[in-house]
Amino acid sequence: MIKKLLGSVREYKKASLLAPFFVTLEVILEILIPLLMASMIDNGISAGNKDVVVKYGTILILCVVFGMIFGVLSGGFCADASAGFAKNLRKDMYYKIQSFSFANIDRFSAPGLVTRLTTDVTNVQTAYMMIIRVAVRAPLMLIFSLVAAFSVNAKLSLVYLIAVPILGIGLYTIISKAFPYFEKVFKIYDDLNSVVQENLTGIRVVKSFVREDFEVKKFSNVSERIFNTFTKAEFLVSYNMPLMQFCVYLCMVLISWFGAKMIVQSGSTTMTTGELSSMMSYTVSILSCLMMLSMVLVLINIARSSAERIVEIFDEEVTLKNCDSPIFNVENGDIEFKNVSFSYVDDVEKECLKNISFNVKSGSTVGIIGGTGSGKSSLVQLIPRLFDATEGEINIAGKNVKEYDLFTLRNEVAMVLQKNELFSGTIKENLRWGNKNASDEELIHACRLAQADSFIETFPDKYDTYIEQGGTNVSGGQKQRLCIARALLKKPKILILDDSTSAVDTKTDALIRKAFREEIPDTTKIIIAQRISSVEDADMIIVMDEGHINGIGTHDELLSSNDIYREIYESQTKGDDK
Numbered sequence: 016m017i018k019k020l021l022g023s024v025r026e027y028k029k030a031s032l033l034a035p036f037f038v039t040l041e042v043i044l045e046i047l048i049p050l051l052m053a054s055m056i057d058n059g060i061s062a063g064n065k066d067v068v069v070k071y072g073t074i075l076i077l078c079v080v081f082g083m084i085f086g087v088l089s090g091g092f093c094a095d096a097s098a099g100f101a102k103n104l105r106k107d108m109y110y111k112i113q114s115f116s117f118a119n120i121d122r123f124s125a126p127g128l129v130t131r132l133t134t135d136v137t138n139v140q141t142a143y144m145m146i147i148r149v150a151v152r153a154p155l156m157l158i159f160s161l162v163a164a165f166s167v168n169a170k171l172s173l174v175y176l177i178a179v180p181i182l183g184i185g186l187y188t189i190i191s192k193a194f195p196y197f198e199k200v201f202k203i204y205d206d207l208n209s210v211v212q213e214n215l216t217g218i219r220v221v222k223s224f225v226r227e228d229f230e231v232k233k234f235s236n237v238s239e240r241i242f243n244t245f246t247k248a249e250f251l252v253s254y255n256m257p258l259m260q261f262c263v264y265l266c267m268v269l270i271s272w273f274g275a276k277m278i279v280q281s282g283s284t285t286m287t288t289g290e291l292s293s294m295m296s297y298t299v300s301i302l303s304c305l306m307m308l309s310m311v312l313v314l315i316n317i318a319r320s321s322a323e324r325i326v327e328i329f330d331e332e333v334t335l336k337n338c339d340s341p342i343f344n345v346e347n348g349d350i351e352f353k354n355v356s357f358s359y360v361d362d363v364e365k366e367c368l369k370n371i372s373f374n375v376k377s378g379s380t381v382g383i384i385g386g387t388g389s390g391k392s393s394l395v396q397l398i399p400r401l402f403d404a405t406e407g408e409i410n411i412a413g414k415n416v417k418e419y420d421l422f423t424l425r426n427e428v429a430m431v432l433q434k435n436e437l438f439s440g441t442i443k444e445n446l447r448w449g450n451k452n453a454s455d456e457e458l459i460h461a462c463r464l465a466q467a468d469s470f471i472e473t474f475p476d477k478y479d480t481y482i483e484q485g486g487t488n489v490s491g492g493q494k495q496r497l498c499i500a501r502a503l504l505k506k507p508k509i510l511i512l513d514d515s516t517s518a519v520d521t522k523t524d525a526l527i528r529k530a531f532r533e534e535i536p537d538t539t540k541i542i543i544a545q546r547i548s549s550v551e552d553a554d555m556i557i558v559m560d561e562g563h564i565n566g567i568g569t570h571d572e573l574l575s576s577n578d579i580y581r582e583i584y585e586s587q588t589k590g591d592d593k
């Protein structure tokens with residue numbers, strides 16, 4: 016796991032090594048300062064020797080200045096290394112997520128991925144910063160301070176043998192009790208992200224159903240859980256400080272008591288005033304190092320579960336991959352489904368497409384109609400390999416879709432999804448998602464085919480009109496037409512419209528189909544619709560029912576032979592007869 020994460024350090028390796036290097040220099044100087052102070056007090060101040068005071072004073076000032084310089088350098092390199100590592104980590108994760116199929120994304124859930132990209136990366140970044148700075152500083156300081164203290168006065172240093180275990184055991188108990196709460200709180204963040212994401216993406220529905228109070232309550236519940244768990248953890252951790260202070264004061268009292276006795280009794284032969292003052296400094300260093308180490312341990316442990324969640328992304332096997340030697344050219348728009356079955360969860364019992372077979376000639380128009388949940392969207396998603404069929408095969412231009420390079424295949428099969436999205440940016444920028452090199456003339460032509468040009472021309476900024484995130488400043492029908500234009504710009508061999516004209520009036524819908532017939536005769540067009548009028552002039556209409564093909568034929572053939580089709584037709588034309 017660590018190796019996988021460290022792979023993202025890359026160009027920040029140098030900073031990651033320089034930070035602990037300067038920390039070590041800083042620690043060495045910090046250890047020297049009390050020793051120099053002791054010498055200055057004993058040989059200079061107590062002995063009344065001014066030269067010695069000046070000499071040690073100068074060295075002390077230099078040590079402090081260099082200590083500060085090393086501190087600033089180590090801090091700078093540490094910030095650079097940890098922020099850079101986090102940046103690379105996020106980038107690597109994002110890159111991997113881009114290769115995920117829908118099935119992969121469903122496995123993690125979108126809010127789960129957001130938490131991993133944000134909170135989890137921040138936790139790992141903090142732990143990394145701690146490791147290269149505090150986790151180097153604290154043990155070094157602890158060891159050096161202990162060695163220095165023992166070399167100053169070994170007998171008096173035995174006091175630490177009482178205080179260090181008390182503090183060590185106390186800290187361990189506090190931290191091990193607090194850690195499960197920290198672990199829990201980061202899992203609740205997933206729920207928080209999920210509530211926020213659901214609310215914000217569906218804010219229009221929330222408002223139209225006046226569900227704000229319910230949503231606020233839902234958010235408050237999760238927020239309250241985070242508050243409660245964090246409070247418990249922080250409450251336990253707050254015992255650290257009094258425990259630490261107790262141990263420091265205990266040491267001070269014992270060292271002052273025994274130290275003063277030594278000075279008085281033996282007339283400065285075993286203990287001097289300067290040495291006593293340096294012992295006091297080392298006491299604070301030793302005990303605060305222990306506390307620092309315990310906090311680092313908590314942070315590293317919190318980061319461990321975050322790191323595991325991050326590595327899960329790197330380890331995730333992408334379910335849709337290129338074959339070894341993929342084909343980079345789709346010759347035409349012929350489509351063949353051969354005994355295709357499909358299930359989202361790899362379970363035969365839950366198959367939503369069963370034994371589907373049909374052929375489509377390149378350039379023809381296919382209509383797909385059927386009840387809600389009958390499998391229409393699932394069927395067309397198999398063509399550009401948004402999912403792979405569980406059984407059977409799908410061929411395009413005589414070759415299995417799995418043999419094509421994914422990028423090539425998806426470029427040649429343009430799909431306007433049922434829930435299509437526009438992104439923040441101008442209309443031109445959104446359209447160029449279809450073809451980044453398209454000229455302005457090509458954009459206008461595609462928009463004319465999709466019947467979008469007329470309403471774009473009414474906007475003050477025309478093709479430079481800014482589309483808000485999610486396309487909230489255009490109507491549903493306008494959004495659909497822009498999405499169709501964007502797909503047309505790909506000049507695909509196969510164009511799939513998954514209920515993409517549902518919000519467009521019937522007249523405009525007819526104009527779009529007319530434009531398709533006349534302007535892109537060689538493109539295979541697959542149109543999923545709820546309205547018979549959207550598919551009646553298709554070369555072939557497929558009637559779906561509960562994952563099966565219930566009937567295939569032209570409008571007239573199905574009207575005379577297929578009950579479901581006739582029923583839909585009659586229900587939609589009843590009003591017209593009156």
Ligand SMILES: Nc1ncnc2c1ncn2[C@@H]1O[C@H](COP(=O)(O)OP(=O)(O)OP(=O)(O)O)[C@@H](O)[C@H]1O
Pocket residue numbers: 121359360367385386387388389390391392393394433
């Ligand atoms: N991502 C998914 N994971 C699991 N099951 C799914 C998923 N998407 C769809 N389904 C299920 O697959 C079945 C077919 O759904 P599909 O969306 O293909 O139907 P549809 O005919 O396009 O419906 P509609 O006309 O309402 O869009 C349904 O039972 C649906 O619940």
